[in-house]
Amino acid sequence: MKRWIWGSMIIAAILVVLFLAGQAWDPDRSADKPVAVSQVEQQVETDTSLPVYTADVQVDPQAHRVSGAVIVRFVPPDPQEVYFHLYPNVFRDDAALQTANWEYILGEERQPGGITVSQVTVNDEAVAPRVNGTILHVPLPSTDRGKQVTEISLAFELQLPRNNGRLSYNDHALWLGNWLPTLAVREGEEWRLDPYLPMGDPFFSELADYHLRIRVPAAYQIASTGAESIAVITETKPEGEKLYEVDGTSVRDFAFVVMDETYHALVDKAGDTLVRTWWQEGDDPKAIRRLHDVAVHSLLYFNETFGNYPYPEYDVVKTGGFFGGMEYPGIVFIQGSFFDDESVFGSAVVAHETAHQWFYGLVGSDAIREAWVDESLTDYATMDFLQQYDNTMAESYIRMRTSRGRQAEVLYPDLAVWQPLHQFPDWQSYSDLVYSRGATMLWELRAKWGAKQLNTVLRQYAAENRDQTGTGQELLQAFSQAAGADATPYFDYWLRLQTEKKREAEAWAAEGAKKRRQENDG
Template sequence: MRKWLIVLVSTVLSLSLSFPAVANEKEGPRPEQTLYKADVHIDPKKKQVEGSVEIQFWPKDASHAYVHVYPLAFTKEHKGELWDELLGKEVELGTYDENRILVQGKPVAVKRTGNVIEVPLSEEQSRPIVLSMDFTMTLPQNEGRMSYDEHAIWLGNWLPILAVKDQRGWHLDPYEPIGDPFFSENADYQVNVTLPDGYQLASTATDQAAIVDHSTPGQREFQLDAINVRDFALVIMDSTYHFKETKVGNTEVRTWYRNGDSEEQASRNHTAAVEALQYFNSQFETYPYTEYDVVRVGGSINGMEYPSIVFLDGRHYLPNGDNAFVTVVHETAHQWFYSLIGNNQVDEAWLDEGFAEYATLAFLAAKYPKVGADRVLRRLKQGTITPYYVQEHLRPGQTLHAFPDNESYSDLVYSRTSSMLWMLREAWGEERLHEVLRHYVSTNRFGIANAASWKATLSEAAGEDAGAFLSYWINLDMSKQEEAAIWLEKLRQNQKNHGHPMEKEKAEK
């Protein structure tokens, strides 16, 4: 423990000195890439979504596939403090009816368990399966990721999406009130959205490139394409919405706000998105998508990330919006740690939330030193003082339902993981750590990373096994504390004596 205290004190003393004073087009489809084709009509007045989705995929199991239909979670009442924190206390349930489920054009009998539908398969695996479904949805009203208010409809995790099957089997986790209870693989999306005149949208697609069909009086059809993305989110907005726009490299950054919002705060949020995208481009890898939307929604979700789009609730558009700037930076960091490099957000939430929080700290340290210093110290305090969590057998590397409250989730998943990365930064230096993170992102780009992926990257960069270090930090294994401290000190001395950077990977893109 003593060595960690020495490192922490050293970090505190050095903060004021160490902080400075101041896509290409989306990549084309891969062989055997899953394709989602959706055609939906949205009625903003009735708060209804009606349409169909067709999923073309190569099955990983000859007998069946599973589909997550997350809107089903909001067709029944949830009780408890955690659900109240997520959805609010004044909740109106939605409805969801799926019908005419076909496989290769033939009706099949499906089994529903919670928000998961089991679909029987019978075709050979030598060719892709086409699964289609019609659905009608009345939106719930709540404070969460999928709801509405008088000016907007925001649709997060709304389209049916294939469950992941890997070496551990099928991942069929239920909707949880803590964290982001999702796990998905990259796919291509072709989504046609029909809206009444007078409405506009922002989505995971490059909306400015959408083909818009005005042929039917009183309505418009948007043809949206998104290539190689992890999910597809969508916000429908009325005419009270406007946006600020700046190009960063090949990416158009758009920040959406409403009449009545603070214009000054909207500008600050836009600055945060632009500066963060620029910084993360320079540090971790160039953002591959050509549009990034920061969209003001209702509710109290704080911030919520999706590929190429993030939701930001209205509190962040009030004058001097509470923590708005930092929230935008954090959600932008998720465009790398969640979107570009995926992970199981249910079982290993630390891999996206903790890494995104470290990236946020690094940005603030470089661009806004005072704000950065305060936030780093707070995360270090929360992430290194852990006797209670050891006693309660809580740790960052556990599944979402094992966290008893949002405070423990924040302390362990956000603070302890970002503290671990900050300790590596103290030992290696910013340049070296970010080189290792670039290698990690590049190696797992558009794929799924896990704890073993990070351990392999870290062990390779250090030149020896990082197992004890990660067991102490991520599993809170106190028996590994001294070994982890020795490992980190050796890292520091090797960097001081040699300072050889990791050779940049020369993999063909």
């Protein structure tokens, strides 16, 4: 994700992170048109090694409500229990979010929201789940513990909150990120039940397949992680509804935006991928074309630089909020003000979120414990793309990033880039370290090794970790191998702010550059 921080010392905007949003909500109110769990049918043939989410949902744009049911078919990693994240529930109680970092997310126009779960069954047997904030605990019946594949079904009603974030709405659209009950990750003997923090992107999920049936009023349209251009779309009368049946295959999440008739799409092909940039009537035509052009060309560039993009469609969607941009597989949310803005930063946001299709999407990472693994690589990729796309545009952005990155060791001597989210005290330090410092580390190395050599290392890392979860340690090993020497001093200086290792770091970079030259000459 990208969020901009404005400080008295900063003329430019700083790429940071995201959050979520809301509207008035009554947790005891039932949906107008609930969808029974029994109505959700398994409809997609898939690799049973991946979880499969099959959901049937009804969207009420006027009430800002989504009701429906989901079946999750998977192999349980624990024979006794399973956990789901209910991320929208962080916005149930404003009083619990009264800190400066949450205020930055919530904004002035705020309403609470949340998700209510009911009718939970495991292999058609009713169970008694427990909800604790954003975590849903589902016990597995003892009679089913010998079964390899399990189906958990649940009905839910989501009342969208309203604020400046990833899950919110305005008068013309609803944008739904991190909205669906999502299986928690189990690492070894540990369930990852990380709290929803205001900093960064506090989400960690693994690959899954999704099949969604999404009902909206006939006057509305959607863009999603799936490919609407090849989806089954049925309009029903007299209900006045439109039904979308969309699939997301081997993706880490499923997000979508519901838009009214003021929205239109600018469409082009980038290789085999259809790129659709969604804008609104009244937006600046030059800004629309510029953002769309960046989306198309950055997708082509990253496809060539970091490996093939496998999805048939990529949606760049204008939303409300004030979060810069937010990435999901096959779709990104872009702050609405950039569609009427001639500055460089909207273009940088689109390029950044597009790079996330590789670093987060195709190559997963743990954004809670080591956020730099995707954000630093993504912002380096943004600078790399911008420099070959528009040198004037690139110059101001790279200058801002590298300036903040170099200053970070003075500004934050007690912090690090390579640390978990909860250790960052505020958005500014998170931005300066995870985005600027980490990206500057790679940009400095690019100056010594050359763009081709550095990008080759990142391409190989992407190939080796595609459809898996990459780690900081694997990146360190990749650069050690490329240089023929242990990269730890370089990473310690830049990512752990161990300034006493600066000379060792410079020596390692120089030795690596020498090795790369010798290989090229040979």
